[in-house]
Amino acid sequence: MIYVVDRSDTIYPDFPTISIETMLDYFKDKSEIGFDTETTGFDPYTDKILTYQLGISTDQFVVNAEYYPVRNVKEILEDRSKTWIMHNAAFDCLFLYHNNIIPSNIWDSFLAEAVLYKGDPSVRKALSDVAYRYCNVTLDKAARGLIYRDNLNKRVINYAAGDVKFLPAIKRNQEQLLDSKGLMKSISLENKFVKVLTYVKYCGIKLNADCWTNKCNEDAKLLKSLEQQLDTWIEDNNIKEYIDTQLSLDIFGEHRKVKIQWSSPKQVVALFKKLGIPVWTAEDKETADVRHIQRYQDDFSILPIYIEYKKVEKLVSTYGMEVLKNINSITNRIHTSFKQIMKTGRISSGDKSSAKYSINLQNLPADERHRGCFIPEEGNVFVNADYSQQEAVVFANKTQDKNLIEFFEKGLGDMHSYIASKIYPELAEVPLAEIKKKYPELRDKAKSASFALQYGGNGNTIADNLNLTKEEGNNIYLAYFEAFPGVRQYFDYVARKSFEDGYVLIDEVTKSKCFIFQFSEYKRLKTRVNNPGFWQDYNREKQKGSVTFENILKPMVTKYFTMKGQIERMAYNYPIQGTAAAMTKVAALYLFNYIVEHKLFHRVKIVNLIHDEIILEVPEELAEAIAEQTKYYMEQAGDIFCNIIPVKAVPVVSKKWEH
DNA sequence: ATCTGTAGCGCC
DNA sequence: AAAGGGCGCTACAGAT
Numbered sequence A: 001m002i003y004v005v006d007r008s009d010t011i012y013p014d015f016p017t018i019s020i021e022t023m024l025d026y027f028k029d030k031s032e033i034g035f036d037t038e039t040t041g042f043d044p045y046t047d048k049i050l051t052y053q054l055g056i057s058t059d060q061f062v063v064n065a066e067y068y069p070v071r072n073v074k075e076i077l078e079d080r081s082k083t084w085i086m087h088n089a090a091f092d093c094l095f096l097y098h099n100n101i102i103p104s105n106i107w108d109s110f111l112a113e114a115v116l117y118k119g120d121p122s123v124r125k126a127l128s129d130v131a132y133r134y135c136n137v138t139l140d141k142a143a144r145g146l147i148y149r150d151n152l153n154k155r156v157i158n159y160a161a162g163d164v165k166f167l168p169a170i171k172r173n174q175e176q177l178l179d180s181k182g183l184m185k186s187i188s189l190e191n192k193f194v195k196v197l198t199y200v201k202y203c204g205i206k207l208n209a210d211c212w213t214n215k216c217n218e219d220a221k222l223l224k225s226l227e228q229q230l231d232t233w234i235e236d237n238n239i240k241e242y243i244d245t246q247l248s249l250d251i252f253g254e255h256r257k258v259k260i261q262w263s264s265p266k267q268v269v270a271l272f273k274k275l276g277i278p279v280w281t282a283e284d285k286e287t288a289d290v291r292h293i294q295r296y297q298d299d300f301s302i303l304p305i306y307i308e309y310k311k312v313e314k315l316v317s318t319y320g321m322e323v324l325k326n327i328n329s330i331t332n333r334i335h336t337s338f339k340q341i342m343k344t345g346r347i348s349s350g351d352k353s354s355a356k357y358s359i360n361l362q363n364l365p366a367d368e369r370h371r372g373c374f375i376p377e378e379g380n381v382f383v384n385a386d387y388s389q390q391e392a393v394v395f396a397n398k399t400q401d402k403n404l405i406e407f408f409e410k411g412l413g414d415m416h417s418y419i420a421s422k423i424y425p426e427l428a429e430v431p432l433a434e435i436k437k438k439y440p441e442l443r444d445k446a447k448s449a450s451f452a453l454q455y456g457g458n459g460n461t462i463a464d465n466l467n468l469t470k471e472e473g474n475n476i477y478l479a480y481f482e483a484f485p486g487v488r489q490y491f492d493y494v495a496r497k498s499f500e501d502g503y504v505l506i507d508e509v510t511k512s513k514c515f516i517f518q519f520s521e522y523k524r525l526k527t528r529v530n531n532p533g534f535w536q537d538y539n540r541e542k543q544k545g546s547v548t549f550e551n552i553l554k555p556m557v558t559k560y561f562t563m564k565g566q567i568e569r570m571a572y573n574y575p576i577q578g579t580a581a582a583m584t585k586v587a588a589l590y591l592f593n594y595i596v597e598h599k600l601f602h603r604v605k606i607v608n609l610i611h612d613e614i615i616l617e618v619p620e621e622l623a624e625a626i627a628e629q630t631k632y633y634m635e636q637a638g639d640i641f642c643n644i645i646p647v648k649a650v651p652v653v654s655k656k657w658e659h
Numbered sequence B: 001a002t003c004t005g006t007a008g009c010g011c012c
Numbered sequence C: 001a002a003a004g005g006g007c008g009c010t011a012c013a014g015a016t
Helices: A022-026 A070-077 A087-100 A111-116 A127-135 A142-146 A154-165 A166-178 A184-203 A209-236 A265-275 A290-298 A301-315 A321-324 A390-399 A402-410 A415-423 A433-436 A440-454 A458-468 A468-484 A483-500 A519-529 A534-544 A547-595 A620-641
Strands: A001-007 A032-039 A049-055 A060-064 A084-085 A105-108 A380-387 A501-505 A513-515 A605-609 A612-621 A649-654
Touching: A001 A022, A001 A154, A022 A060, A022 A070, A022 A166, A032 A087, A032 A154, A032 A265, A049 A070, A049 A154, A060 A154, A070 A087, A084 A087, A084 A166, A087 A105, A105 A111, A105 A184, A111 A127, A111 A166, A111 A184, A127 A458, A142 A440, A154 A166, A154 A402, A166 A468, A184 A547, A184 A605, A209 A301, A209 A321, A290 A301, A380 A390, A380 A547, A380 A620, A390 A402, A390 A483, A390 A547, A390 A620, A402 A415, A402 A483, A415 A433, A415 A440, A415 A468, A433 A440, A440 A458, A440 A468, A440 A547, A458 A468, A468 A483, A483 A547, A501 A547, A513 A547, A534 A547, A547 A605, A547 A612, A547 A620, A612 A620, A620 A649
Parallel strands: A001 A060, A032 A084, A084 A105
Antiparallel strands: A032 A049, A049 A060, A380 A612, A380 A649, A501 A513, A605 A612
């Protein structure tokens, strides 16, 4: 039965009207309740709640929020004996926070789907999809646009009620599936963390618009100058195909004589080829990628200009004046959106499709010019807390390699010097402290190699990064595994396990998993390739150069090895990245609970999360205490996931956002 | 005019 | 046989 909760003299012909007290009485002894809100928009600071709904499968209550504002249900929403089932709780929580309500326990049916099908981009997770999947019902999505107070008609009320009616049944189905896949701890963390991440969004971060504008003006000026320098280079060197010889009628000057769009990689590649610059990578692909061409910058005088141009072009396009559009007119702060569950469990930031332009706060250039424009409010300071070498420590714990363990246990100093000393025999007798100064090039090679390896790279990757021959790259690769045999063992183990299971187990604590997309396709290919006689057929057809070989066998084998390689690299890296991500989530959760328990909500703000970094904005007088507390919680969270080598956290109190 | 895919590059 | 993990945004290029 559907009830409308509204003033007693409001008549809804199709539904009984009841008071809020009657509804609260109804839910007194219910422990799992569906909850949803309908609002005028996405911004809690400027939009408002029109209706909110509470319901279970048998009865749903649609509350007119204009008559009964949501504060009427604060007490029940905060009741710790109840669990609130919401689909995408991040949205509803944002409006609840604005009404000073922090819901008790949440089951987020959206996040449950994300945990269940992590790694599979083909699974749709909208409420209508989930309701259809588990309850075989089709929800009336079109009615959403019709919701207005004056239009609380039959269809709208039915729609609003439908949004909560199926939530308990969805939860039961999801629980069963999650339990069978060993994912209950994973969803438990995500259901708690959604409150934290919503808090980050609600708090926002302040950007000094004048400071940012100045930065943009400087960049724009520099970009223009660099374009001019590139044009001049073409003219000075008389590269004829790129110079427009026709006289321009545009005597006032904007006309360019040089015929190339510097922002077009394709055009630049063509030019570079003509100039004799090697644009080919180790894989024989053509690229104008700065990371590739920078190795030739001493030989071609155009390259240093182009490299700087690309740098500044990025600053002007991605980190330009558009960023200011994110500033909220009410709070004067940036409230960007976050997504909670990426493939490894990391969070992401930014949302192009958002109604309000919404920037990525996790990839702002890590320098004073950009991050220095972010400021605390008057009387506040930032607490910047980050884990030191978070992934490296997780890596040592996961691999249990004896040499990596020794490095951390003995506190041997610079990681890359240590790895260099293990890879290069000529460094074996050199004191570690001297390597950085005396053998910087070997240290750099070791650094680059160990990064590449942690991401599943190999000798070729190393060769390409360091501009070495394939053989030299491969030698470093082999030397690394010789020096760190535990890493090889670990890699072999996780790859084998992932091929068996069809998923990558990310951490041993929450047991979160990333399912391998198209795993059945991989197994099908594997079976075919392993069929008796397959390779004889393959080689025979290859010799013939037959149509079967070109159109069927060759693409199939390519696909098989490509997928195999991808799965291996996932298996190597996801547990490292994902365990680190889970650790940071737990740390932020501890901190959030501390904030709530100590009545510091919206006084101690969590303003950004960047993977291994937590940034708080706090009243100056609380800064030192909160900094200590943050360090404590981050390390507590670290201990949950790392039982051999502990991970350390370093908080810094500052007027600036700095790393 | 609008959509989609890709190259390139910012962060961890 | 291919060849570095995770993300999001911008410009270009080619398509409709």
